[in-house]
Amino acid sequence: MIRFIASIVLLSLASSLQATTDKPNFIIIFTDDQGYNDLGCFGSETIKTPHLDQMAREGRRLTSFYVASSVCTPSRAALLTGCYPKRIGMAKGVVFPGNNHGLHTDEVTIADMLKSAGYATACIGKWHLGHREPFLPTSQGFDxxxxIPYSNDMNHPDNSGRKGIPRRNKSWLNQEEAWRAWKTPLMQDEEIIELPVNQRTITRRYTDKAIEFITANQEKPFFLYLPHSMPHVPLFVPEDAYDPDPQNAYKAVIEHIDAETGRLLDTVRELGLSENTYIIFTSDNGPWSGTWGNYKSHAGSADPLRDGKGTTYEGGQRVPTIMWGPGRIPAGTETNEIAGTIDLLPSIASIADLPLNTRGPIDGMDISGLIHGDDQSPRNEFLFYSRGGKLDAIRQGNWKLRMTTQRKKNPDKTPSVELYNLAEDMGESENLAEQFPKRVDSMRQQMKALDDEITQNIRPRGNYNP
Incomplete structure (x- = not known):
């Protein structure tokens, strides 16, 4: 009888282990301020990205894929929680070194969900969801x-001392001097291990750490979140990737990210993990070029989209996206169906066959079918909130309505009305609002109804009281 019971226990353990090892791995590579046009496979004629282009040939391009904000913090909060930033109290701007708030630890992140299912989890790169200890990745589901805890142009501990630091061309021409001028910290778990961080080598070191993590956890399921701190300005690359011409600064940074992504992909292939690993490559928002600021050769391109970072035009929130998973995701395919980072959490849950035990309602939808080759997305609508957290626009199918308040030009705060047919005008150049007043009214009502529900159910962000 004892032997019988022991055998049952062993069989149960073996079955549990097998179920765990059968779970797919997930890797999300999230660049910072990279434009829609900044990959060869998304139309760039100047930036060479052979590794990412190959990833696209072996996977699926999503050409109407959106982030939930045009600036860093709310965009990252949305990706990890499956919620519009407003729903979780993270919609207003970005976290600075002097701030004491962050993503509430009661929110369920992708890492929380996968860790509870036996996954090894790691965050390697720029966090920017709260740098106080209660909000760091190790409190948000990451082992x-x-x-770096915030943007690479922010100084520890209170963001002072930034004036007079060389920027753009001067910074690029004096890389060694420039990285020492920024007091951006590098952290390991909850501790600062390097101050200032050597930003010339950081992209490569992120990849080194990512490869170490994948190698160490190849026998069990893992989730790697790799949010690169580049190509956010100031731009840096190691000596062997450096081009002394400042006009080629941004190009050099993206090509370095491409090469490092190639190293990571090679590791996945060499370890025999390709057919059980999903890799998603995208950006946190559009490039820093347009009405909110033009960094010229230090910023990317959103062409043929309008505008860039900090705006709710397409160039601010539609981002280049590649999904790769040999044997699972059809190679050499693309879709122009609407989807976004808020859809990743429920989709990963579906793919991994896990329940959605979130803190409350989420806004994401299960697009696992679309990822795997379906022709239609379950998502037909998407809301656009300004960098200050105000509702600006809605997309319904091929139509996009923008209702923005120009305070300086309109003292009465009358919203300007813009309506675009993105199927015919993805550059948002022809305002059709006057031609389609009924469509404007219908979309305006739906936009308000969706936002009203979110407003009534806002959950608080986390606040740290030292």
Whole structure:
């Protein structure tokens, strides 16, 4: 009888282990301020990205894929929680070194969900969801963290001392001097291990750590979140990737990210993990070029989209996206169906066959079918909130309505009305609002109804009281 019971226990353990090892791995590579046009496979004629282009040939391009904000913090909060930033109290701007708030630890992140199912989890790169200890990645479902806690142009501990630091061309021409001028910290879990971080080598070191994590956890399911701190300005690359011409600064940075992504992909292939690993490559928002600021050769391109970072035009929130998973995701395919980072959490849950035990309602939809080759997305609508957290626009099918308030030009705060047919005018150049007043009214009502529900159910962000 004892032997019988022991055998049953062993069989149960073996079955549990097998179920765990059968779970797919997930890797999300999230660049910072990279434009829609900044990959060869998305139309760039100047930036060479052979590794990402190959990833696209072996996977699926999503050409109407959106982030939920045009700036860093709310965009990252949305990706990890499956919620519009407003729903979780993270819609208004970005977290600065002097701030004491962050993503509430009661929110369920992709890492929380996968860790509870036996996954190894790691965040390697830029966090920017709260740098106080209660909000760091190790409190948000990640076993380990290695990276910078906020943007690479922010100084520890209170963001002072930034005036007079060389920027753009001067910074690029004096890389060694420039990285020492920024007091951006590098963290391992909850500790600062390097101050200032050597930003010339950081992209490569992120990849080194990512490869170490994948190698160490190849026998069990893992989730790697790799949010690169580049190509956010100031731009840096190691000596062997450096081009002394400042006009080629941005190009050099993207090509370096491409090469490092190639190293990571090679590791996945060499370890025999390709057919059980999903890799998603995208950006946190559009490039820093347009009405909110033009960094010229230090910024990317959103062509043929309008505008860039900090705006709710397409160039601010539609981002280049590649999904790769040999044997699972059809090679050499693309879709122009609407989808976004808020859809990743429920989709990963579906793919991994896990329940959605979130803190409350989420806004994401299960697009696993679309990822795997379906022709239609379950998502037909998407809301656009300004960098200050105000509702600006809605997309319904091929139509996009923008209702923005120009305070300086309109003292009465009358919203300007813009209506675009993105199927015919993805550059948002022809305003059709006067031609289709009924469509404007219908979309305006739906936009308000969706936002009203979110407003009534806002959950608080986390606040740290030292």
């Amino acid at each position: 380990t963290y290695y990276g």
